[in-house]
Amino acid sequence: MKVFRPSVSLIAVLFGTFFGGMTACAQPVDGGEPATPAQQTQRTQQAQPAEQAQKTQQPQLPRVQPATMESVFPAYSYKNLNTAAGGPATIDLATYIGKTPLALYYWIPGHARSDEVLKQVQSLVAAAGGPDKLTLIAVTLPKPGLEASVVQTRATEHGVTVPVLDDSEFRIGQQLRVQSVPNLTLIDGKGMLRLSNGASLKQVIGYKLTVEAAVQRLAESGKLGTYGFLDYYAAVEELVGQPAPDFKAPLISTSVEQRWSSMIQKEKVNLLIFWSVDCPHCRKTMPQISEWFKGNGTGFNVVSAAFVKNDAVRTKTKEYCEANSFSFPTLVDSDQKVAALYSVTSTPTILVVRGDGVIDSVLLTTDDSFPTKMREIRERLM
Structure with missing residues (x-):
């Protein structure tokens, strides 16, 4: 089964960016699991010459270690691609980590499902009390055809009122093991990573608990149990x-x-x-x-x-x-x-x-x- 939950290589395909030493392939092995080195090598040998030339021209991005659940999420500064919404030009996540509950939403502007769920999450957070209770920040990876100016335009068109971080080095993507979108991450008031890979507000993550309920709980109390990196969800x-x-x-x-x-x-x-x-x-x-x-x-x-x-x-x-x-x-x-x-x-x-x-x-x-x-x-x- 071709399931869009493979290694980081799929995001590389989605965004047109390739990682050093890794073959970008939109067809993971049967079962949707990450390909083995041998399978990656075979795919490389089977790739078309034009594709090979494209890969050699693509920049190599720095490797970043994945974040650990129940640990403080590493904070860095990022450009804000949605300054039209009123936010600063640069967002330092250290301003939020450990000081307020935080929701990070990995977004591909123009991807219908990703756009739809962002609107839903934004409305949910607003209804739960907004930034005073829970801060929502979107994250994206610019690429040719989806430059910063295009992201800003689409954010305005979709009514996005929260900051949109420029993850050009795919740092956050690697920290959160982003393999597909929509992808929602929840960090509690102490800065602890509690949940990632939320693909739908209706997604059940525990006994009668949905991602929507988890967002509401985090906004109300600043606390949330650890649910880890969620399994693939078929919306x-x-x-x-x-x-x-x-x-x-x-x-x-x-x-x-x-x-x-x-x-x-x-x-x-x-x-x-x-x-x-x-x-x-x-x-x-x-x-x-x-x-x-x-x-x-x-x-x-x-x-x-x-x-x-x-x-x-x-x-x-x-x-x-x-x-x-x-x-x-x-x-x-x-x-x-x-x-x-x-x-x-x-x-x-x-x-x-x-x-x-x-x-x-x-x-x-x-x-x-x-x-x-x-x-x-x-x-x-x-």
Whole structure:
């Protein structure tokens, strides 16, 4: 399964920055775990010459040790990229660490899910008493196309009223082991690191305790138990029970634009599969799903949406679909816009959609039990 929770190399891909001695790869090994040195070496050998040239031109960033839970978070000074909101040009975290509860939010401006959750966190902190109770500071890593001026503009457009730290050396990112966004970190009133990798306010971190409740508790008391670096969270599951968001996308085969809602078949169980031709697990499972559908597709309507970031990937995806004689239509998800609409952060992700357009359930991967699961779902919904 291609899960966006690998080593720091994924953030390198997201921001267009590469770390010395590390291959930037957006396809972690099966299971989403960090690649081994041997696997990284193999990927390096398989990389395209243009990609290799790009890597040699990228600056190498200094290594920083990860912060330790239940220890005082290391404080440094950073440029503030959101001075239009009224803050100082430079933010010294020592001003806050150990003096007030602090929430750090790692943000990629323009990333739909990241933008959305920042707004939610900002509203939550304001409702909890604002800076008098809990200080919220956003953090980002500028890159070509996302320079400081662009960050400032997008912060203004999104109504961001808190400082946005310039983490150009990815110091905070490494301290907090940032592997994906959204990413919320909570530091208590004594400066102790208590929680990191919060991806959603609805994310459950303990017995009936959510990230939202943890933020409220920290604001009220300045204290919080230690919850550590949270596990990967699939925000797409929050859509279960809701109408499937509608969208338009072209078919990979003909480039003719289709509307998702018109592809839903009321008398069948509908499957919307998000995948990528560059995902090793997808390359293994998509042909299997196609063969399963050919022999067991009664009562099912399958549509796939493939991540396509450029013309080269589009051609590669089309050729792959044709070579495997896919038995279902494939839509082009340019720049993962549809995936962002569904908060999809791993591939393959399969959404089960009822005939009335409501999302019934989500499968985050496939295995040998896939046919059995599909049979059970069909019996339950039809």
